[in-house]
Amino acid sequence: MQRLLLNIGNTHIQVATLTEHGPELLVCYDTPDIRPLEMLPVLEAMTTPWDAWAVSVVPPVRLSLEQRYGRRIRFLAPEDFPLIDFSPVDTSTLGMDRIANAAAARSLTNSAVIVLDCGTAITTESLDSQGRFRGGAILPGRMLQRKNLAAYTAQLPLIPLGQDVPAALGCRTTEAIAAGIDRGIIGAVREIVTATRRELESADCPVLVTGGDAPFFIRHLPELTPAPDLFTLRGIATAAPAV
Structure with missing residues (x-):
């Protein structure tokens, strides 16, 4: 089979x-x-x-x-990942992709760890050294922010993604949008990582980065570590569902 x-x-x-x-x-x-x-x-x-x-x-x-x-x-459901303790969180609202990310991280280390998944939404999944899923943060990804600005304003255009950090002083509307979103999201991720490490009481725990937009964040936030390829799939593979 x-x-x-x-x-x-x-x-x-x-x-x-x-x-x-x-x-x-x-x-x-x-x-x-x-x-x-x-x-x-x-x-x-x-x-x-x-x-x-x-x-x-x-x-x-x-x-x-x-x-x-x-x-x-x-x-799969949370109970199919018995090596993770989900008691600190409400699993009824927890995305299974986030659970798979946590499982992949747990398969790599028994220490505290943060996963940063950079896709349509940007999410963090955090495990402490006891294997407890401690929660995380969710915010719109770079393209979703661009689409929302274009959809909910009358004159702001949809702009493409870039890999460079734009100047803070945008001289055109498109440059100003890129500056606001891309510089803002770098600052947001940096703050989330800092606060998460503090709440985990693990100042130097690794931050594993996955997702389609991961290269942008790895390029501009040197404290991040690229996750192994097919990271979420690796987490799915660790499942141990009851027969």
Whole structure:
């Protein structure tokens, strides 16, 4: 039986196979392209028996896949990660991608650790040295902030992402938007990391960075550490669901 791993996010859907060396990516879809299909082409093309472990933050996609593939896909829950103590938090509102990130971090270290996931939203997941999930922060990512400014104002345009930090004194509206968002988000992440380390009572705990926009933050915040590739999928692979 081939074990597959699915990470269903707001922007992308990753499908990997679980090998003895860890996850091996098969395909990455854009989530908006998959939603109207109500299936995953890679699963339709499978010629050998398979099952899958999945995490999803997109309820309509989860529902479509449950209806099409039934029990072959197991959507994981917090109790499927017994090495993490979730007692400090309300798991009913906790995204499973964040739980998978925490599990991946716990598989790498038994010390306190912070995960910074830079995607549509930017999230932090924090574990203390006892393996307790202590919570974290959520804020809009750089592109989401850009889209919201364009959508909810009359004259501010949608601007592309850049990898450089813009000058604080923007001489055009587009430059001012980039300065406000990109400099602001660097400051926000730095403050969140500082405060989280203080609350964890671990001033030098590592901050592992993953997600599509991770290169921007790694470039401009030297205290951050790149997470291993396929980080969320690695966390899914650590699950130990009851039979």
